Amino acid sequence: MTDTAPVRAARLSDVARLAGVSAATASRALNGSDRGVRDVNRQRVLEAAKTLGYTTNIAAQAVARGRSRGVTLVVKGIPDDFANPIIAGVVGATQRRGLPFTLVSAGPGPADLVEAVNLARSHRPEILMITGGRATDDATVPDLVEALQSYEAEGGRVVLITQEGLPFDTVAYANRKGGYDLAQALVGLGYREFAVVSGMEHGMTQRDRTEGFMAGLADAGIELSADRILIGEFTRDAAYAKTGELLRRKIPVEAIFAVNDAMALGVLTFLRDTGSADQVAVAGFDDIKALRDVTPSLTTVHLPWEQVADKALALAVSPREGSPRTEIVEGHVVVRESTPPLYR
Amino acid sequence: MTDTAPVRAARLSDVARLAGVSAATASRALNGSDRGVRDVNRQRVLEAAKTLGYTTNIAAQAVARGRSRGVTLVVKGIPDDFANPIIAGVVGATQRRGLPFTLVSAGPGPADLVEAVNLARSHRPEILMITGGRATDDATVPDLVEALQSYEAEGGRVVLITQEGLPFDTVAYANRKGGYDLAQALVGLGYREFAVVSGMEHGMTQRDRTEGFMAGLADAGIELSADRILIGEFTRDAAYAKTGELLRRKIPVEAIFAVNDAMALGVLTFLRDTGSADQVAVAGFDDIKALRDVTPSLTTVHLPWEQVADKALALAVSPREGSPRTEIVEGHVVVRESTPPLYR
DNA sequence: CTGAAAGCGCTAACAC
DNA sequence: GTGTTAGCGCTTTCAG
Numbered sequence: 001m002t003d004t005a006p007v008r009a010a011r012l013s014d015v016a017r018l019a020g021v022s023a024a025t026a027s028r029a030l031n032g033s034d035r036g037v038r039d040v041n042r043q044r045v046l047e048a049a050k051t052l053g054y055t056t057n058i059a060a061q062a063v064a065r066g067r068s069r070g071v072t073l074v075v076k077g078i079p080d081d082f083a084n085p086i087i088a089g090v091v092g093a094t095q096r097r098g099l100p101f102t103l104v105s106a107g108p109g110p111a112d113l114v115e116a117v118n119l120a121r122s123h124r125p126e127i128l129m130i131t132g133g134r135a136t137d138d139a140t141v142p143d144l145v146e147a148l149q150s151y152e153a154e155g156g157r158v159v160l161i162t163q164e165g166l167p168f169d170t171v172a173y174a175n176r177k178g179g180y181d182l183a184q185a186l187v188g189l190g191y192r193e194f195a196v197v198s199g200m201e202h203g204m205t206q207r208d209r210t211e212g213f214m215a216g217l218a219d220a221g222i223e224l225s226a227d228r229i230l231i232g233e234f235t236r237d238a239a240y241a242k243t244g245e246l247l248r249r250k251i252p253v254e255a256i257f258a259v260n261d262a263m264a265l266g267v268l269t270f271l272r273d274t275g276s277a278d279q280v281a282v283a284g285f286d287d288i289k290a291l292r293d294v295t296p297s298l299t300t301v302h303l304p305w306e307q308v309a310d311k312a313l314a315l316a317v318s319p320r321e322g323s324p325r326t327e328i329v330e331g332h333v334v335v336r337e338s339t340p341p342l343y344r
Numbered sequence: 345m346t347d348t349a350p351v352r353a354a355r356l357s358d359v360a361r362l363a364g365v366s367a368a369t370a371s372r373a374l375n376g377s378d379r380g381v382r383d384v385n386r387q388r389v390l391e392a393a394k395t396l397g398y399t400t401n402i403a404a405q406a407v408a409r410g411r412s413r414g415v416t417l418v419v420k421g422i423p424d425d426f427a428n429p430i431i432a433g434v435v436g437a438t439q440r441r442g443l444p445f446t447l448v449s450a451g452p453g454p455a456d457l458v459e460a461v462n463l464a465r466s467h468r469p470e471i472l473m474i475t476g477g478r479a480t481d482d483a484t485v486p487d488l489v490e491a492l493q494s495y496e497a498e499g500g501r502v503v504l505i506t507q508e509g510l511p512f513d514t515v516a517y518a519n520r521k522g523g524y525d526l527a528q529a530l531v532g533l534g535y536r537e538f539a540v541v542s543g544m545e546h547g548m549t550q551r552d553r554t555e556g557f558m559a560g561l562a563d564a565g566i567e568l569s570a571d572r573i574l575i576g577e578f579t580r581d582a583a584y585a586k587t588g589e590l591l592r593r594k595i596p597v598e599a600i601f602a603v604n605d606a607m608a609l610g611v612l613t614f615l616r617d618t619g620s621a622d623q624v625a626v627a628g629f630d631d632i633k634a635l636r637d638v639t640p641s642l643t644t645v646h647l648p649w650e651q652v653a654d655k656a657l658a659l660a661v662s663p664r665e666g667s668p669r670t671e672i673v674e675g676h677v678v679v680r681e682s683t684p685p686l687y688r
Numbered sequence: 689c690t691g692a693a694a695g696c697g698c699t700a701a702c703a704c
Numbered sequence: 705g706t707g708t709t710a711g712c713g714c715t716t717t718c719a720g
Contacts, residue, residue, distance in 0.1 A: 059712090694716085695715090
């Protein structure tokens with residue numbers, strides 16, 4: 001039988017000894033970015049590493065270097081079902097650049113984000129990215145900003161995705177404009193009576209989308225009264241429920257705008273379940289891939305997800321500038337079957 | 345203006361000094377699992393840490409301890425949209441237990457898995473989990489096994505999810521049984537003429553599901569000829585295309601079994617696009633949440649995703665046993681609208 | 689181009 | 705209980 005006594009993993013010094021060089025040389029050959037190792041030695045080291053099954057001890061490397069390579073992404077609110085295109089994008093983008101990627105997931109409470117950021121900080125990554133919604137009335141924002149600022153002061157880079165308005169490099173969506181354009185498109189299709197199904201009251205994303213939508217309507221001479229804006233949770237289920245509430249109130253509605261696709265799906269499903277699917281149009285926001293096969297296909301605002309992660313990473317690896325930069329990613333309206341032209 | 349000179353992050357010794365204790369005591373108060381610090385001192389340390397904005401340097405901790413806490417998950421084949429219930433499950437399960445979670449994503453090639461495992465190894469995590477499909481003819485399996493074995497020899501714990509048949513603790517689905525039960529259920533509904541849309545030829549998962557399905561048919565006296573089994577990629581798009589091929593061949597088909605839900609969606613969409621949705625039944629496998637609102641709702645084999653991650657973690661934290669354990673997670677057939685009873 | 693030596697920040701015996 | 709003293713495995717001056 002094989003001996004089961006815990007063996008220690010091969011260390012750099014083991015590799016060095018086997019290759020007949022010093023640890024310093026082995027280090028340079030294996031991980032050092034600088035050149036400056038004779039080819040013979042480099043070969044020897046590489047070979048020794050292979051026969052020993054050596055893998056760099058990243059932690060030790062991070063301690064010695066003072067910082068660990070790659071990006072750590074903090075995500076607020078990982079959904080159990082729906083796709084998170086941002087995570088996928090960042091995973092892909094880091095992979096393409098050969099950067100190690102680590103994910104830290106934050107719990108649902110407002111304070112959880114700060115906690116998660118501190119956990120992420122403890123990894124001392126070169127790049128820290130944060131994504132996920134934020135409430136406008138979030139009392140923990142100062143804590144968050146402070147944590148992030150110390151982190152930058154220590155030499156790390158911070159990029160926010162979606163978290164507009166904080167003093168860090170940011171990639172954000174043109175939520176307002178998307179809402180505006182969508183409203184105009186729907187009016188162009190002939191709709192006049194609208195309702196909005198939105199998420200929690202203080203969410204920035206939904207607020208901007210809703211405001212943009214209202215502005216778009218206003219510019220077409222249509223006013224959206226407060227009773228036509230339904231506030232619930234940011235989920236498909238909440239949207240499903242809210243739609244029922246709306247219709248029960250007998251408010252005449254030709255089209256419902258849900259502030260994201262997941263919610264639009266809830267609206268759509270409610271309408272279908274109650275047999276009113278062909279009487280009320282539905283539009284969403286995001287254009288998530290997982291929904292491309294729903295029927296009727298969903299009119300929505302397409303967001304170029306792939307670009308988001310790339311832009312974020314580009315910001316992160318470029319030298320810092322005096323003041324924080326914000327990259328706005330614009331979406332565009334995609335009209336599909338869920339909002340057929342309305343002839344009156 | 346504030347000074348921009350890179351400040352160093354607060355170290356444990358800084359905290360200790362401010363609290364008027366030794367580094368050892370500070371360490372014990374902050375991170376040490378043992379008790380043995382007077383309450384006064386503990387308070388002092390905690391307070392000092394807070395005023396200094398101290399966060400543990402995880403890397404240093406890992407070096408000192410020889411291993412880093414938490415689980416690293418290696419995922420083969422992260423889809424565009426990140427709709428991976430296993431990842432979500434593991435994120436949730438680790439979070440519930442307060443364990444740090446790290447994700448390493450493997451590229452699409454067979455050798456990429458080994459590479460990703462070695463990257464994961466270099467983090468020296470306590471627990472290494474691997475998920476994602478494997479081909480039966482994968483030539484890199486020996487390398488994978490070797491890497492994983494050295495890792496265990498070094499004291500790490502390995503748990504495989506979905507990757508049956510390797511000498512490590514494993515959580516797997518009852519793919520064969522699921523296929524079998526589904527076949528029986530469909531026969532019970534009155535179907536007799538079947539086709540299977542499957543993924544790459546050498547995939548273990550799809551092979552087991554297909555074999556189980558065929559066995560289920562066989563036990564009902566139905567044979568599935570080879571020309572009724574379509575092999576393509578493991579994606580919605582491939583399934584869409586393959587369905588077209590199938591129908592063009594004029595093979596009489598009453599029901600199509602797609603080996604996973606994503607592919608079933610492709611089948612469904614093709615049928616809908618060509619107006620034959622109500623003539624051919626469709627069934628999938630997985631019961632992924634994102635598809636709960638498709639129409640017609642999809643008959644499928646429900647897999648208890650939540651359990652998978654929990655079981656995997658339970659295996660990982662329990663002491664190792666002499667021989668590798670395998671936990672089989674069973675699914676159950678859920679009949680929905682996509683396979684209405686067929687009266688003949 | 690290479691090696692010796694001094695840390696990186698933390699933990700873990702081992703004394704007191 | 706608490707402090708002292710060695711390291712953990714790697715990188716990085718600094719000499720040569």
